[in-house]
Amino acid sequence: MTKVEYARVSSYSQNLEIQMQHLRDAGCERVFAEKVTGTSLQQRQALHECLEWLRKGDTLIVTRLDGLARSGRDLHDIIAQLAKKEVRFYCPQQGAVDTTINMGKLVLGILGAVADFETDIRKERQREGIEKAKASGKYKGRNPTVDAPEVRRLRNAGVTPTEIAKEMGIGVYRALKPA
Numbered sequence: 177m178t179k180v181e182y183a184r185v186s187s188y189s190q191n192l193e194i195q196m197q198h199l200r201d202a203g204c205e206r207v208f209a210e211k212v213t214g215t216s217l218q219q220r221q222a223l224h225e226c227l228e229w230l231r232k233g234d235t236l237i238v239t240r241l242d243g244l245a246r247s248g249r250d251l252h253d254i255i256a257q258l259a260k261k262e263v264r265f266y267c268p269q270q271g272a273v274d275t276t277i278n279m280g281k282l283v284l285g286i287l288g289a290v291a292d293f294e295t296d297i298r299k300e301r302q303r304e305g306i307e308k309a310k311a312s313g314k315y316k317g318r319n320p321t322v323d324a325p326e327v328r329r330l331r332n333a334g335v336t337p338t339e340i341a342k343e344m345g346i347g348v349y350r351a352l353k354p355a
Contacts, residue, residue: 248288
């Protein structure tokens with residue numbers, strides 16, 4: 177019957193300390209934390225380790241739902257995994273979501289739907305911004321794919337990175353980094 181903490185922020189410039197303090201205050205005995213985007217479950221190693229580690233009777237605590245999942249589907253998939261293992265889920269900062277009570281399950285479903293809505297709105301705004309930039313001639317699209325072997329060949333032939341970039345119309349420094 178362990179209280180387990182999962183904390184996540186999206187980028188290295190963000191700080192996990194506030195979440196960690198809230199979760200320590202909640203009495204968490206085990207911590208899983210990472211700095212990685214929440215848009216994909218695939219790259220979230222600490223989350224996978226956390227879900228694997230949890231046992232029947234444990235409680236998973238997160239400060240905010242968007243730290244656990246960025247889509248309703250991901251949220252419900254994770255909650256289903258927890259339910260299958262008979263692990264309680266608790267989120268104290270967002271209406272005290274607790275999956276051991278019916279109201280907590282309802283609130284979780286509503287908040288998952290809101291997360292999906294926010295994601296859709298964000299994507300819509302991004303599309304609108306791109307369309308506006310295209311219309312004004314400011315949008316150039318994605319940078320062309322870098323042909324790393326060609327960049328290295330040119331560099332080894334004595335061509336400077338600036339000359340390579342101008343010739344190929346791309347940024348080259350990432351291609352020149354050792355693998």
